[in-house]
Structure formats: C-alpha cells, structure tokens
Amino acid sequence: MDDKLSSPNQFKEQLNKFLKTDKQEIIKSLLDSNLTGRGGAGFPTGMKWDFCSKAKGDKKYVICNADEGDSGAFSDRYLLEDQPLKVIFGMILCGMVIGSDEGVLYIRGEYPKSIEAINGSINELKKLNLLGDNILGTDFSFDLGICIGQGAYICGEETALIASIEGRRAEVDVRPPFPVTEGLYKKPTVVNNVETLAAATGILINGPEKFAAIGNKKSAGTKLVCLDSFFNNPGVYEIDMGTPMKKIFNEIGGGYKEPVKAFQVGGPLGGVVPLSEIDNLNLDFQEFTAKGFMLGHASIVSIPKDFPMSEYIHHLFEFSAEESCGKCFPGRLGSYRGKEMFDQVKNKTAKIPLKLLNELLVTMQKGCLCALCGAIPTPIMNILKYFGDEMKNDMVKDN
Amino acid sequence: MSKNISNLSGRIGLKDNLFKQISENTLSDTPKDINEIAKEHNLGVSTLHGAESFYEFLRPSHREKKAFVCNGSACMCAGTQDKLKDTLKEKLGDDKVGEMFCLGHCYENNAFHYDGENYAGKDIEKIDQILNGEDIIQDKFFLKVLQLLVF
Structure with a gap:
C-alpha cells in the first residue's frame, strides 16, 4: 500500500484524471489485473463491474460490504480506519463505471472507530465537492452514506446484507438472480468487500500489470493477511500471493510465542490447518481449497497445543447456531443439533456419536442455502480428520 | 412477496x-x-x-447490558476473556456483562466493548478511568509492507 492516495489533494488529482477516462478502459484494467473478490467468495471484480454496467436499470447502487465479522480478521478494519480514501475512491469509480449515483458502506456496529473514520472522510470529501452533486463541476454525481450493522454476522453475505438495508429480515436469498442484475431494491447493484475496493483503487492508479505479475491467473496480486497475538509479530501484512505459508508464519510473523497445533484460516467457516500442513501450502486460494481448507479473507487464528479440539468444535457450532438466519432447516436445525452434541461432551453427559455427526455435517454441506451453516462443516471435518485421536475417548464410532 | x-x-x-x-x-x-x-x-x-x-x-436483553467481551475464536484461544469478564462483572454487576463476536483486536486480545467504544490489550488496566468517562490513549496497530511497491 503506497502513499498515492492518502490526502484529499491526491484524491482530487486522481479523481480528475479518472473522470476523463473511458469506462471500458477502467473495466479492462480490472479484468487484466485478475483481481478477484477479497472478502472470501473470490468472484472476478472486473467481471462484476462489467455485468452491472451492462444491466438495464434507471437506478443502480454500489455497496461496500464492511461487515467483517470473521474472528482473526481486522484487515478491513485497518483499511476503513487508516486508508478510508482508498476504499471510497474505489466506490466512486465503480459508480462511474456502472452508472450509479448512490452508494452505501454497510459497516458492522462492532467497529465504532471505522464508522467514525468513514463518516469523517465522507464529510470532508463532500465539502471539497469530491462527493455529492456534480463532482468537480462535471455531470457525474455520487452520494455516499453509511448503514450501521446491528450485530448479525450473516449480513456479511451479500443477499442478507441487501435484505438488511431494505428493512427486511436479513435472511439469505436464492441466487440467481445475482445482485448485479437484481440487487438493492431489485435494482442492479455491485456489492464489493472493503479490501477489493482498495485493491481496485491501487490497480487503477498503478496499472494492472504489476498486480497481475504476482501470483498466478486465479490467485493474483497481493492479499492482506492478519496474524493474531500468538505470533511474535502480530498485525496486518500485505503479502504476495504464492508466498509459502511457512515464510509468512516464521519470517514475517516471527514464529510463535507458545506451542501451536493448528490454525483456522479464513474465519469460523475456514479450514483448520494442522501445523504439519503449513509447510505444504502457499498463499493461494486454489491450493487451500484443493487440500480441503479455505483461504477466504486470510485471517489466521492460532489454536494452542493445550486447547481441547472438542471445545473448539463446540465454539464453531455455537457460533453458527447463534448467527444462523434461520431460513433453511439444515442450517437452523443442523447447527443447533451440532451444538447440543458438543454441549453433552462439555457437560460429560454423553459422547459424540461419530456416524451421526458425519451425516449431519454432510447434510449441512449439501443442503444449506449459504456458506454460514453450509461451510461450518469444513473446519469441523478438518479437525475430525487431523485431530480425531485427541477426541477418540469422547467419541462413539458406531452410532 | x-x-x-x-x-x-x-x-x-x-x-x-x-x-x-x-x-x-x-x-x-x-x-x-x-x-x-x-x-x-x-x-x-x-x-x-x-x-x-x-x-x-x-434486543432488550442486549440493551440492558453495559459491557460486552469479545467471544471470537482468537480471543478465546488466547484465554484472556474469562478473567476480563470477571473484572467487568465485578465493576458493573453480574448481569451487566454480555458478549460480542469479534471486535477486530485479535492481535492483542482482551477485547471488550463499553459505551459505544472498543477497548483491548492493556486498556482493561485503565478500567476505572474508562468507567469514569475519561478518554484513554489506546495503542494503534501497524502494517508492514512486504514488497517494495505494488500499490
């Protein structure tokens, strides 16, 4: 993250330049960069902006998904609080390209400083005619506001986020139709993650070649990786895709303060990677998926050696039971039944019925409407595979 | 519909x-x-x-509470939250402390939310000042750039 966009003057200079740039050139730049969504879903950003620009509609919207609820993740928080102009710039350019005059940042209520920082930036830009009506004296107008999340993790899912803003119950919707054709108020909408918008800004200002030159076609450019307090050097790092994970953990992270046995990567729905597998992985979306894990938003939660894995599984089921939107029954019932199973282990009233647990996990994976309850089996299956021995005394295999 | x-x-x-x-x-x-x-x-x-x-x-049950400790995976694994919760309960009352999932302070733990603000790390040591409504100085986290320049 260089310093080409941290002051309103730089903002004005760049915006002036881009207001005169052809929209197709902007879309081509993003397509050439191979940028994919940084929130976890990984859809090509250039394609998304392109589809939405071609969608028919008298009104379109740009939404920034700033509902970063994953534990271990604070990269969006960093961008919102320390580099808000990069995020806002990305939104304005998106608005220009797709033909939208209105956008909103949906920021979770658990991030009060982010809300304050973005509000401050929006007000400052409005005063300088860099937001609002007829920006810099041109025909282009773009208004920006904030929506404050009220404590629902599922609002990080784009259709639930849209439902939330509309004042509907924030339940996940079936796709298709996708938001690029039928989004907010059923109008064409681009929903992008905070980091995606900041990355788009960087690519457009510096040129797509530098980004595309790093990593490979499907996992290109750089990624913000969050290292937690178990590392000697915790914090947010911008790292080249393709970097070996052991380099990230040992050299950049400085190694661990105490013995660690596994890492949950990509939030509560992300895979649990045992320490032994770290040597075999690079920072690459496809590599993680191929091995049964998930890179997602690239947050790292370290699980220390003496932390009981059955307690960790309980935590995951409890989380999905609490945050489930309740719409689909595999999610609503499955997460709750899973939590009950591990409540019993915690209270020592019953053992884990392994066969039943596996059936439950497969049911949830195949039957859930979205990744909240649909992907929670991923880390749990990883734990059963790699740490089954640890829990064998708490398990009954035949039932 | x-x-x-x-x-x-x-x-x-x-x-x-x-x-x-x-x-x-x-x-x-x-x-x-x-x-x-x-x-x-x-x-x-x-x-x-x-x-x-x-x-x-x-929800009314949430709004009745005054402070919320982070119950995210990172703070949980770090083992800081039980003691934090006890300290806050001591100061505010047993029924006045709830939970919030991940406040984004996973690099320092000990995270909690009080009166519209997030606190973490060593902030709990200044809990009396915080409860008195005083502003406290909080640590900022850092970003290191790995390669010379991409964007």
Whole structure:
C-alpha cells in the first residue's frame, strides 16, 4: 500500500484524471489485473463491474460490504480506519463505471472507530465537492452514506446484507438472480468487500500489470493477511500471493510465542490447518481449497497445543447456531443439533456419536442455502480428520 | 412477496432507509410503536417486527447490558476473556456483562466493548478511568509492507 492516495489533494488529482477516462478502459484494467473478490467468495471484480454496467436499470447502487465479522480478521478494519480514501475512491469509480449515483458502506456496529473514520472522510470529501452533486463541476454525481450493522454476522453475505438495508429480515436469498442484475431494491447493484475496493483503487492508479505479475491467473496480486497475538509479530501484512505459508508464519510473523497445533484460516467457516500442513501450502486460494481448507479473507487464528479440539468444535457450532438466519432447516436445525452434541461432551453427559455427526455435517454441506451453516462443516471435518485421536475417548464410532 | 417489499422499501430510498429508521427508532430514548412506521410506509407490521427482532443489538436483553467481551475464536484461544469478564462483572454487576463476536483486536486480545467504544490489550488496566468517562490513549496497530511497491 503506497502513499498515492492518502490526502484529499491526491484524491482530487486522481479523481480528475479518472473522470476523463473511458469506462471500458477502467473495466479492462480490472479484468487484466485478475483481481478477484477479497472478502472470501473470490468472484472476478472486473467481471462484476462489467455485468452491472451492462444491466438495464434507471437506478443502480454500489455497496461496500464492511461487515467483517470473521474472528482473526481486522484487515478491513485497518483499511476503513487508516486508508478510508482508498476504499471510497474505489466506490466512486465503480459508480462511474456502472452508472450509479448512490452508494452505501454497510459497516458492522462492532467497529465504532471505522464508522467514525468513514463518516469523517465522507464529510470532508463532500465539502471539497469530491462527493455529492456534480463532482468537480462535471455531470457525474455520487452520494455516499453509511448503514450501521446491528450485530448479525450473516449480513456479511451479500443477499442478507441487501435484505438488511431494505428493512427486511436479513435472511439469505436464492441466487440467481445475482445482485448485479437484481440487487438493492431489485435494482442492479455491485456489492464489493472493503479490501477489493482498495485493491481496485491501487490497480487503477498503478496499472494492472504489476498486480497481475504476482501470483498466478486465479490467485493474483497481493492479499492482506492478519496474524493474531500468538505470533511474535502480530498485525496486518500485505503479502504476495504464492508466498509459502511457512515464510509468512516464521519470517514475517516471527514464529510463535507458545506451542501451536493448528490454525483456522479464513474465519469460523475456514479450514483448520494442522501445523504439519503449513509447510505444504502457499498463499493461494486454489491450493487451500484443493487440500480441503479455505483461504477466504486470510485471517489466521492460532489454536494452542493445550486447547481441547472438542471445545473448539463446540465454539464453531455455537457460533453458527447463534448467527444462523434461520431460513433453511439444515442450517437452523443442523447447527443447533451440532451444538447440543458438543454441549453433552462439555457437560460429560454423553459422547459424540461419530456416524451421526458425519451425516449431519454432510447434510449441512449439501443442503444449506449459504456458506454460514453450509461451510461450518469444513473446519469441523478438518479437525475430525487431523485431530480425531485427541477426541477418540469422547467419541462413539458406531452410532 | 419480498419483491413487493423491496420495491416499497425502494420508495423510501437509501439515504434514510427503512433499516436505519427501524434501528434508530428502537435505540432511541422514546421509541414510537413500529406500527406507526409500518403505516407510514404501507408495509405490514410483521415485516418490520421480523426485521427488528433479527438483530442482537436491538434486543432488550442486549440493551440492558453495559459491557460486552469479545467471544471470537482468537480471543478465546488466547484465554484472556474469562478473567476480563470477571473484572467487568465485578465493576458493573453480574448481569451487566454480555458478549460480542469479534471486535477486530485479535492481535492483542482482551477485547471488550463499553459505551459505544472498543477497548483491548492493556486498556482493561485503565478500567476505572474508562468507567469514569475519561478518554484513554489506546495503542494503534501497524502494517508492514512486504514488497517494495505494488500499490
């Protein structure tokens, strides 16, 4: 993250330049960069902006998904609080390209400083005619506001986020139709993650070649990786895709303060990677998926050696039971039944019925409407595979 | 059904959107009956009630509490939260401390939310100042850039 966009003057200079740039050139730049969504879903950003620009509609919207609820993740928080102009710039350019005059940042209520920082930036830009009506004296107008999340993790899912803003119950919707054709108020909408918008800004200002030159076609450019307090050097790092994970953990992270046995990567729905597998992985979306894990938003939660894995599984089921939107029954019932199973282990009233647990996990994976309850089996299956021995005394295999 | 509601909500628009109206109303000191808001916008009251009841922060059980400790995976693994919760319960009362999932301070743990602000790391040592309404200086986290320049 260089310093080409941290002051309103730089903002004005760049915006002036881009207001005169052809929209197709902007879309081509993003397509050439191979940028994919940084929130976890990984859809090509250039394609998304392109589809939405071609969608028919008298009104379109740009939404920034700033509902970063994953534990271990604070990269969006960093961008919102320390580099808000990069995020806002990305939104304005998106608005220009797709033909939208209105956008909103949906920021979770658990991030009060982010809300304050973005509000401050929006007000400052409005005063300088860099937001609002007829920006810099041109025909282009773009208004920006904030929506404050009220404590629902599922609002990080784009259709639930849209439902939330509309004042509907924030339940996940079936796709298709996708938001690029039928989004907010059923109008064409681009929903992008905070980091995606900041990355788009960087690519457009510096040129797509530098980004595309790093990593490979499907996992290109750089990624913000969050290292937690178990590392000697915790914090947010911008790292080249393709970097070996052991380099990230040992050299950049400085190694661990105490013995660690596994890492949950990509939030509560992300895979649990045992320490032994770290040597075999690079920072690459496809590599993680191929091995049964998930890179997602690239947050790292370290699980220390003496932390009981059955307690960790309980935590995951409890989380999905609490945050489930309740719409689909595999999610609503499955997460709750899973939590009950591990409540019993915690209270020592019953053992884990392994066969039943596996059936439950497969049911949830195949039957859930979205990744909240649909992907929670991923880390749990990883734990059963790699740490089954640890829990064998708490398990009954035949039932 | 929801297409109709989306369109009706679209008439209200994004600036003063329906979600904002519902949440600001619930959180205000003198909330009006959501029946009134529903009538104003030609919506069924069940739609508004369904939305309002969805959110953790809008529930009475949440609003009765004063402080919330982070119960995210990172803080949980770090083992800092039990002691933190006990300290806060001691100061505020057993029934006044709840939980919030991940406040984004995973690099330092000991995270909690009080009176609209997040605190973490060593901030709990200044808890008396915080409860007195004083501003405290908080540590900022850092970013290191790995390669010379990409963007």
